Amino acid sequence: MRILFFYLCFAIFLIGCKTEVDNSANEAFEANSKTVLTNLEGFQNENLDYSMYAKEFSMLETTFGAEKESITLDEMIANDMQMWETFDFKMLTDPPILLPGVNQDTKMPDGSVRHYSAWEVTLPATDSTEAKTGVINLYESFDFDAEGKILTQQVYGDFTGLMMYLSSNN
Numbered sequence: 394m395r396i397l398f399f400y401l402c403f404a405i406f407l408i409g410c411k412t413e414v415d416n417s418a419n420e421a422f423e424a425n426s427k428t429v430l431t432n433l434e435g436f437q438n439e440n441l442d443y444s445m446y447a448k449e450f451s452m453l454e455t456t457f458g459a460e461k462e463s464i465t466l467d468e469m470i471a472n473d474m475q476m477w478e479t480f481d482f483k484m485l486t487d488p489p490i491l492l493p494g495v496n497q498d499t500k501m502p503d504g505s506v507r508h509y510s511a512w513e514v515t516l517p518a519t520d521s522t523e524a525k526t527g528v529i530n531l532y533e534s535f536d537f538d539a540e541g542k543i544l545t546q547q548v549y550g551d552f553t554g555l556m557m558y559l560s561s562n563n
Contacts, residue, residue, distance in 0.1 A: 417504075418493070418501070418502035418503055418504050419493070419502065420504075421503070421504025421537070421541075422493045422502065422504050422505075422506060424504075424541055425504055425505070425506045425535065425537050425541060426506050428445055428506075428535075428537070428541065428543065429489075429491060429506045429508060430488070430489070430491070431445065432445060432535075432543070433484060433489060433508075433510070436473070436482065437482050437483060437484050439477040439482075441473060443466065443470060445542060445543055446466050446542055446543045447538045447542040447543060448466070449538075449544060450465070450466040450469075450542075450544060451463040451464065451465065451544075451545055452464050452468075452469050452545070452546045452547065452548075453545065453546070453547040455547055455548060455549050456553065457553060469546075479516070480514050480515060480516055480517075480559075481514070481515040481517060482513070482514055482515075483512065483515075484510055484511075484512055484513075485510070485511040485512060485513055485528065486509070486511050489508045489509070490508055490509045490510070491506055491507075491508045492506070492507050492509075493505070493506065493507075494506060494507050494534055494535075494536070503536075504537060505535060505536045505537060506535045507532065507533065508532075508533055508534075509530070509531070509532055510531055510533075511529070511530050511531070512528065512529050513526055513527075514526065514527055514528075514529060514555060514559065516560075525558075525559050527555050527558045527559055529551060529552070529555045530550060531548055531549065531550040532548070532549045532550070533546070533547065533548040533549070534546070534547050
């Protein structure tokens with residue numbers, strides 16, 4: 394009976410020592426992924442809801458020869474409006490490939506979201522020119538604040554090559 398009691402106490406001790414798994418980064422990734430999907434859909438449909446962005450937002454400038462390191466939310470909104478006036482955008486990757494990001498210092502998942510997608514960008518026809526379309530492959534990452542708002546965004550793709558192609562006469 395003592396041995397049975399000893400094993401029972403030992404089992405209770407082991408169960409009590411069980412560490413809880415911290416799933417907060419995965420839960421944040423799942424919630425933030427929904428925000429990213431809404432963001433991509435809004436951009437494609439030219440009706441992006443900018444309330445998903447934090448007031449301290451910055452977008453890293455990744456283009457060659459950029460005059461400054463990042464742009465503000467107001468600058469990004471102005472750029473988006475100009476892009477939508479000039480081009481039509483269609484995401485070809487459906488659904489986009491969403492992957493969890495990691496903290497650059499700890500290398501541990503942190504709820505950030507990155508994605509790979511292909512976009513069709515069209516310069517519409519005018520009275521004197523035909524429509525012209527190009528496809529660009531993008532890598533984009535989103536970091537979020539504690540409230541789940543986009544704090545930092547960066548996008549990588551050959552925008553210079555795409556714009557040169559769309560503006561060429563060939």
